[in-house]
Amino acid sequence: MNIDDKLYTLKYSVDTKSHLNPDNEQCRLCESRCCTYICPAGVYEWNEESQSLIVNYENCLECGACRIACERKSIGWQYPKGTKGVTFKQG
Amino acid sequence: MNKTENKTEVIVVGAGPAGIACAITLAKAGKEVVLIERGLFAGSKNVFGGAIYTQAVKEVFPDFEKNAPLERRNIEHNYLILGEKDSTNISYRKSDNSSYSIVRAKFDRWMAEEARNAGVYIVEETVVRELIKDKNKVIGVRTELEEYYADIVVLADGVNSLLAKQIGLRKNIDTKDVALSVKEVVKLDKDTINQRFHLKDDEGSIVEIFGGPMLGMLGLGFMYTNEDCITIGLGVTLNELVEANYRPFEMLERLKQHPSIAPLVEGGTLKEYSAHLIPEGGYKKIPKLVDNGVMIVGDAAMLVNNLHWEGTNLAMISGKLAAETAIEALDCGDFSKKSLSAYPKRLQKSFVLKDMKTYKDLFDVMHQRKRAFLSYYLKKVNAFFEMFTSSDCVPKKDHYHKFIKSIFTDRKISELFKDVWAIVRLLWSILL
Numbered sequence: 001m002n003i004d005d006k007l008y009t010l011k012y013s014v015d016t017k018s019h020l021n022p023d024n025e026q027c028r029l030c031e032s033r034c035c036t037y038i039c040p041a042g043v044y045e046w047n048e049e050s051q052s053l054i055v056n057y058e059n060c061l062e063c064g065a066c067r068i069a070c071e072r073k074s075i076g077w078q079y080p081k082g083t084k085g086v087t088f089k090q091g
Numbered sequence: 092m093n094k095t096e097n098k099t100e101v102i103v104v105g106a107g108p109a110g111i112a113c114a115i116t117l118a119k120a121g122k123e124v125v126l127i128e129r130g131l132f133a134g135s136k137n138v139f140g141g142a143i144y145t146q147a148v149k150e151v152f153p154d155f156e157k158n159a160p161l162e163r164r165n166i167e168h169n170y171l172i173l174g175e176k177d178s179t180n181i182s183y184r185k186s187d188n189s190s191y192s193i194v195r196a197k198f199d200r201w202m203a204e205e206a207r208n209a210g211v212y213i214v215e216e217t218v219v220r221e222l223i224k225d226k227n228k229v230i231g232v233r234t235e236l237e238e239y240y241a242d243i244v245v246l247a248d249g250v251n252s253l254l255a256k257q258i259g260l261r262k263n264i265d266t267k268d269v270a271l272s273v274k275e276v277v278k279l280d281k282d283t284i285n286q287r288f289h290l291k292d293d294e295g296s297i298v299e300i301f302g303g304p305m306l307g308m309l310g311l312g313f314m315y316t317n318e319d320c321i322t323i324g325l326g327v328t329l330n331e332l333v334e335a336n337y338r339p340f341e342m343l344e345r346l347k348q349h350p351s352i353a354p355l356v357e358g359g360t361l362k363e364y365s366a367h368l369i370p371e372g373g374y375k376k377i378p379k380l381v382d383n384g385v386m387i388v389g390d391a392a393m394l395v396n397n398l399h400w401e402g403t404n405l406a407m408i409s410g411k412l413a414a415e416t417a418i419e420a421l422d423c424g425d426f427s428k429k430s431l432s433a434y435p436k437r438l439q440k441s442f443v444l445k446d447m448k449t450y451k452d453l454f455d456v457m458h459q460r461k462r463a464f465l466s467y468y469l470k471k472v473n474a475f476f477e478m479f480t481s482s483d484c485v486p487k488k489d490h491y492h493k494f495i496k497s498i499f500t501d502r503k504i505s506e507l508f509k510d511v512w513a514i515v516r517l518l519w520s521i522l523l
Contacts, residue, residue, distance in 0.1 A: 001344065001361065003338075003340055005361070006275070006340060006361065006364035007364065009361055009362060009363045009364050010363065010364065010365075032333065034333045034336075037332075037336055037337065037338050038271065038329070038332045038333055038337075038338070038339065040271065040273045040339045040340055040366035041366065042338070042340075061365060061366045061367075062136060063271065063366045063367050063368050064250065064251040064368050065269075065271045065329060065366075065368060067251070068263075068264050068265075068266055068269060068329060068368075069266055069329055069332075069333050073263070078220075078253070079129055079218050079253075080218075081218060081235060082129055082215075082216035082217045082218045082234075082235060083131070083216050085136075086136070087130065087131050087135045087136075088134075088135055088136065088137065088138060088195070088196055088363065088365055089135075089196050089363060090194050090195065090196055090276040090320075090362060090363040090365070091134060091135075091137045091138045091139065091194065091195030091196040091199070091365065
């Protein structure tokens with residue numbers, strides 16, 4: 001089962017503005033770009049062409065792993081607004 | 092709450108087990124308390140493995156076994172050691188009521204409703220963005236829309252606790268001090284679950300999983316049985332995931348495909364996928380727990396006993412003890428750091444910090460010796476049973492000699508001494 005199928009089981013209320021804001025200057029210099037593989041929702045993808053990080057913030061599970069793992073500590077990370085983000089019905 | 096001034100006696104940030112336990116204890120003592128939750132309802136942003144511990148829950152909700160939404164009463168603990176293709180299971184079974192499986196979102200909602208009935212004013216769908224300070228004292232919180240003021244603010248805002256960080260009580264978290272956990276709730280019918288886990292009626296089983304896709308990593312897997320679904324997940328220390336270049340959900344897929352696990356989840360449909368961080372730093376990484384006008388409880392205070400898979404019980408008791416401290420502080424009108432430091436003292440006297448202190452060296456040792464204890468010896472346990480159960484017309488004595496010899500020749504002999512020393516050191520720190 002791929003990650004999209006897994007995320008399909010969740011209820012989201014998507015904001016128009018991202019609550020995850022990586023500093024792209026830092027991302028260009030980053031060696032591991034570990035956010036692109038440790039994120040349990042696959043939120044981050046590196047775009048070679050534009051040399052920038054694509055942030056699928058609408059899939060975020062709000063765990064905070066990227067914030068801590070980012071080797072350059074350059075992900076502006078905050079919780080989505082009160083009415084937004086993921087809702088766990090099981091937890 | 093006096094709405095005209097937006098001022099109350101206590102604000103609790105976060106409606107998880109710690110925050111709710113704190114709020115209801117305050118309300119029952121007749122104190123004014125506002126509980127602020129960022130999710131749609133209490134529990135909607137919360138994730139955990141699967142079991143609550145009866146004794147700790149009773150301390151806050153004495154009659155919960157009669158009223159709360161419970162799934163199953165756990166009667167069996169399994170310790171499952173997975174090799175590449177084989178496995179060894181140690182199982183302990185006893186019919187008592189020491190823990191229950193629950194659905195977090197339902198149970199927390201029930202706890203919050205009990206708190207509301209006890210007089211807690213719950214504000215949902217509201218994110219506290221920062222704490223308001225006057226000189227050196229925390230005097231309130233700033234949400235997206237308004238400011239609320241209180242004599243005491245209790246931070247129960249979970250493992251990431253951005254608020255504790257804002258006021259300098261917590262430092263940046265190191266990747267080796269948190270585990271990233273992913274889990275799935277898989278729907279299966281009740282009879283199938285009972286058959287596969289050897290249960291009847293509302294009996295439940297817990298499976299703690301070593302090795303498998305986590306072999307050699309500081310990570311463990313888990314399974315819990317709910318009424319008509321099962322939970323399967325794993326947690327791996329974040330630094331290990333970063334170094335190994337692994338995607339956590341792919342590890343979970345590999346776990347589900349292991350020949351000893353696959354038959355248990357077969358035919359199930361995925362009900363919900365989730366992820367959460369678990370504080371794993373232990374005793375040495377507990378932050379400063381109080382300052383003027385503020386206390387930290389639960390995951391925000393990194394209160395998790397990782398060896399025994401305990402977290403929600405430490406959270407609830409810490410919330411209760413913070414509430415008892417707040418009640419005293421309110422009665423004498425002193426909200427200083429000195430007055431509130433009765434809270435960490437209470438924690439020190441309780442099992443919460445005593446247990447965490449007991450295992451203060453455990454993670455250091457496991458980080459250092461993970462390849463030995465979480466890979467080599469796990470494989471060795473399976474190798475022993477493979478040998479012991481085989482019937483291949485080779486004399487048993489030859490097998491035994493070969494097995495014993497392998498312990499001395501598989502690795503450098505110095506590794507063996509390091510392991511013995513690590514065990515001695517660990518036992519020393521745990522028992523003395």
